[in-house]
Amino acid sequence: MEGLPPGFRFFPTEEELVSFYLRHKLEATREALLGLIQRVMPVLDIYEFNPWDLPQFAGDLCRADPEQWFFFIPRQESEYRGGRPRRLTTTGYWKATGSPGFVYSSNHIVGLKRTMVFYTGRAPKGVKTEWKMNEYKAIEGEASSPQEIPVAPRHEFSVCRVYKKTKTLRSFDRRPMGEIIRSSHTFQQGTISEDDHHRHHQEMASSHQSSPPFVERASSSPDSSGVSEDHGTIPLQARGLGSNTDMEMLLSDTELFLPEWEQFWS
Structure with a gap:
């Protein structure tokens, strides 16, 4: 993300994607906030493009995310x-895989999740690729169980996460363990979706009040096994930075953007 120190990423949980970003987009009542959200999550009919062309259309604050x-x-x-x-x-098509799942917030269902894989060619002879997508839809109100979910979720907008499946550990899979709460469940008890290993760890209420739900320092140490013990801190001599002055300059640039979010996050 341009203007932020190395190691910062747009790193929302599934709960945040649905309860914060998608909800505000659907309500469309806070123009200033929508302008900020546009910088990390623009509106795009992704089916007009092939998946490998999508990164160039990402929000200007996330375009460089690999x-x-x-x-x-x-x-x-x-x-x-x-x-x-x-x-x-x-050149191809997106095909749903696995069972649809739920997105939870405080033990209440707030959204639906579906995972898709991109195939080149045309069905039924398409060739599976490494490109995948999670699509999230919000539901009206909240439900404490699948039986209470409305017949139709809201369709004005959905939010998607596009990524390329690799054999290496991505930052999305390196969430610090902390307090783990399963944020998506399958419709049928005992069924595990293909993408179930992408569990999102819900943030504690106190951390929600202290910072906006959009940046987190990801672990970059190859020996960390995906868990960073100091994920909440920034070393003074980060990668590519030779002095404290360099870091201070980057943090100064960051402060131009972060306060804009804080007024909306309470």
Whole structure:
């Protein structure tokens, strides 16, 4: 992310994607906040493009992220007419995989999650690629159990996370362990979706009050086994920085952006 010290990433949990970003986008009542959200999560009909072309359209604060990109997807014309969404691109198509899941906030269901894989060619002879996507939809109100979920989730916008499956550990999989709360569950008890290993760790209420839900320092040590003991701190001599003065300059640039979020996060 431009203007932020090395190690900072846009790193939202599933709960934050649905309860904060998607909710505010659907409500569309806070223009200043929507302008900030646009910088990390723009509106884009991703099906107009092939997945490898999507990073260039990411928010200006996340465009350089090599691992994952976030977008709001507007409702398609076919859905307005009661049809199914069209997930074809010029070279292939997105295919749903596994069982749909739920997104939880304080033990209440706030959204639905579906995982998709991109195939080149046309069904049924498409060739599976390493490109994947998680799509999230919000529901009206909250539900404490699957039986209470409304028949239709909100479709004006959904939010998606596009990423490329690799054999290396991505920052999205390196969340500090802390207090683990399963944020997505499958519809059928005992069924584990293909993408279930992407568990998001919900933040403690106190941390929510102290910082906006968009940046976190990811562990970069190859010996850390994916867990950074000092994930809440920044070393004075970070990668590529030779002096404290360099870090102070970067932190000064960061302060130009972070306070804008703090007024909306309470």
